[in-house]
Amino acid sequence: MQRFKTIDTSITALGSLEVLSQVEVTQLKEAGENGLYELLRRCVLAILNTGSHSDNAKTILEAYPDFRIDIIQQDRGIRLKLFNAPGDAFVDGQMIRSTREMVFTALRDIVYAQSESEKPRIDLNNGPDITDYVFHFLRNAKMMCPGEDPRIVVCWGGHSIGESEYKYTKDVGHELGLRGLDICTGCGPGAMKGPMKGATISHAKQRIRSGRYIGLTEPGIIAAEPPNPIVNELAILPDIEKRLEAFVRLGHGIVIFPGGVGTAEELLYVLGILLHPMNKDIPFPLVLTGPQESEPYFRQLHEFIAKTLGFEAQQKYKIIIDDSELAARELSEGMEHVKEYRKKTNDAFHFNWQLTIDEDYQRPFQPTHENMAKLRLHKDAPVHELAANLRRAFSGIVSGNVKEAGICAIEEHGPFEIHGDKEIMDPFDELLTAFVQQHRMKLPGSDYEPCYRVVT
Numbered sequence: 001m002q003r004f005k006t007i008d009t010s011i012t013a014l015g016s017l018e019v020l021s022q023v024e025v026t027q028l029k030e031a032g033e034n035g036l037y038e039l040l041r042r043c044v045l046a047i048l049n050t051g052s053h054s055d056n057a058k059t060i061l062e063a064y065p066d067f068r069i070d071i072i073q074q075d076r077g078i079r080l081k082l083f084n085a086p087g088d089a090f091v092d093g094q095m096i097r098s099t100r101e102m103v104f105t106a107l108r109d110i111v112y113a114q115s116e117s118e119k120p121r122i123d124l125n126n127g128p129d130i131t132d133y134v135f136h137f138l139r140n141a142k143m144m145c146p147g148e149d150p151r152i153v154v155c156w157g158g159h160s161i162g163e164s165e166y167k168y169t170k171d172v173g174h175e176l177g178l179r180g181l182d183i184c185t186g187c188g189p190g191a192m193k194g195p196m197k198g199a200t201i202s203h204a205k206q207r208i209r210s211g212r213y214i215g216l217t218e219p220g221i222i223a224a225e226p227p228n229p230i231v232n233e234l235a236i237l238p239d240i241e242k243r244l245e246a247f248v249r250l251g252h253g254i255v256i257f258p259g260g261v262g263t264a265e266e267l268l269y270v271l272g273i274l275l276h277p278m279n280k281d282i283p284f285p286l287v288l289t290g291p292q293e294s295e296p297y298f299r300q301l302h303e304f305i306a307k308t309l310g311f312e313a314q315q316k317y318k319i320i321i322d323d324s325e326l327a328a329r330e331l332s333e334g335m336e337h338v339k340e341y342r343k344k345t346n347d348a349f350h351f352n353w354q355l356t357i358d359e360d361y362q363r364p365f366q367p368t369h370e371n372m373a374k375l376r377l378h379k380d381a382p383v384h385e386l387a388a389n390l391r392r393a394f395s396g397i398v399s400g401n402v403k404e405a406g407i408c409a410i411e412e413h414g415p416f417e418i419h420g421d422k423e424i425m426d427p428f429d430e431l432l433t434a435f436v437q438q439h440r441m442k443l444p445g446s447d448y449e450p451c452y453r454v455v456t
Contacts, residue, residue: 004063005087010072012079015101016108026073036110039219041069043106043236044082046223047099048089061223061404078107098229105141109236110219112140127359134237134245135351141235143214143250144350150252150338152214153331154184156266157191157257158440159225165258166194168291168324172255173198175328178206181335184251187215187234188225191257196230214250218243224402239364240395244269249352252338253285253331256317258294260440261401264301264431265394267317269361271309272387274316278356283341285334286317289327300434307427308390309383360388367396367406369413372452377420377428386424393418393428400451401441407451415453422456429454 045067070081080103089099116122116133123129138144153176157169173183173195183199185192196213203211215231218240227234237243247254248270256267267288274284288298298319305313320327339349347354365371375389396416399406410416420428432452435441441448 006064006067006084007087007090007093008081008083009085009090009093009095010079010081011095011100011103013077013104014097016104017078036114037069040107040110041067043110043219043222044069044103045086046226047102047106048082048086049223050089050099050102050226050229078104080104080107096229098231102227102231102234105234106236109137109141112137113238125359125363127357127362130242130359130362131245131249131353131357134242134249137237137242138235138246138250138351141233143233143235146348146350148349150335150342150349151181152184152212152251152253153181153195154247154251154254155191155195155257156186156254156259157263158259159186159188159190159192159262160260160440161190161258162293164291165294166190168289168294168322169194169257170198171324172257172289172327174202175324176255176331177202177208177211179328179332180206180208181328181332182212182214184212184214184216184247186221186225187217187227187231189228191259191263192225193228193230194257195255196228200230216243216246216250220399220403220405223404241362241364245357245362248273248284248355248357250350252352253334254287255327255331256286256288258290258297258440260435261394261397261432264304265391265398267301267305268387268391268394271305271313271316272361272384272391273355273357275309275313275384275387276356276358282355283334283337284355285331285338287320287327287330288317289320289324290322292322295321297434297438297440300431304427304431308424309387313383313387358384358388360385361391365392365395367392367399367409367416369409369416372396372416372418375418375420377418377424379421379423390424390428397432397452410451415451417453417455419455425454425456 042061045064064084064086066084068083072079072081089095116136122133124133169191177199183195185195199211212233213230214233215227216235216237218237222236237246254270256263270286273279290298302314302319318330320330342349345354375393377389400410400416436448
């Protein structure tokens with residue numbers, strides 16, 4: 001096994017957990033010692049691997065088997081001692097400042113998630129309670145900015161896109177930043193980094209010194225997509241469903257760039273919500289965009305939506321090819337509609353309370369072989385329910401591709417079997433085959449071994 005340069009160090013809080021009572025310090029230390037240590041270790045190791053070229057969580061964890069953390073209690077707060085930490089996270093022996101901030105963000109979010117879930121007032125099987133949980137989680141992460149106009153654009157897309165597609169995401173981010181809009185992504189590389197990079201330049205041009213580069217992730221995927229260094233606000237939600245809800249509650253519009261299975265999962269998630277009868281009048285700008293070479297990708301995705309969810313679903317988004325200025329203008333104008341609607345309905349600017357999200361979209365889906373085989377992918381299902389199960393199918397494939405638990409399950413039991421009506425499974429299989437041919441399942445140059453098998 002290849003060995004990498006490592007460093008032993010000791011760090012104090014920065015950005016989060018800087019001011020703590022002695023009781024809070026004790027609670028944090030106890031939480032780190034009582035079952036949450038391994039989760040903290042994995043998240044911190046991912047953060048220290050910012051810039052890694054691997055998209056395999058298992059590979060990253062195996063590269064640093066001796067990495068460990070000691071949580072030291074002291075009167076003035078928490079100190080972390082790191083042993084065998086990745087050397088690339090340091091400059092002249094000092095941890096990079098953004099990395100240090102995110103390390104303590106991980107500790108903050110993991111402990112908060114655990115403590116909130118144990119409170120008797122929280123029923124995480126109940127939809128309104130789940131939404132309330134997401135609200136309090138984001139508030140604890142200080143991501144609420146009451147009174148500020150809607151301007152958060154959620155950017156979704158692949159972490160292993162090609163060079164021209166990556167450049168285009170920067171161009172769109174630049175145009176969004178020129179219009180004073182902030183960026184929220186899954187915090188990783190590729191289409192999650194490009195818009196932030198573009199916006200940093202345009203924010204500087206517009207003398208915007210409070211630009212927000214928000215990253216939302218979850219423990220199962222952070223190792224495969226370590227946070228990029230531009231992120232200045234990070235939240236690690238407990239699972240993929242709460243992460244997705246955080247995106248649509250916190251954001252005011254979404255732009256989707258080329259990607260793979262994870263991007264398709266995100267598109268199906270937001271489409272399923274927008275197709276809910278209770279949400280038909282709520283403005284939520286949704287733009288799919290990429291350079292000219294990405295036109296076949298979006299055409300295939302558009303055809304897949306037509307064959308599975310139908311014409312109504314296609315009306316929920318706009319596809320804009322090779323025009324970064326038009327894409328940004330569409331989002332900017334959409335923000336004005338969001339602002340006027342929320343003023344008229346007295347909804348908050350900082351959290352989308354009025355959006356109805358069914359519990360099918362909120363309850364965590366465990367992509368086991370049994371659960372994947374049980375998915376109901378039938379043409380006669382209500383369209384927003386079909387979208388929910390298609391989203392779960394794609395989520396399972398993401399797990400089998402990049403998450404440690406999914407990779408291990410595939411190694412032990414073979415590919416997931418996904419069952420459904422022929423009218424659904426044929427376009428599903430066609431789309432996945434196209435993703436494989438376009439190298440959208442893994443990083444370029446790596447061979448793809450399917451983690452799924454379609455059964456009709």
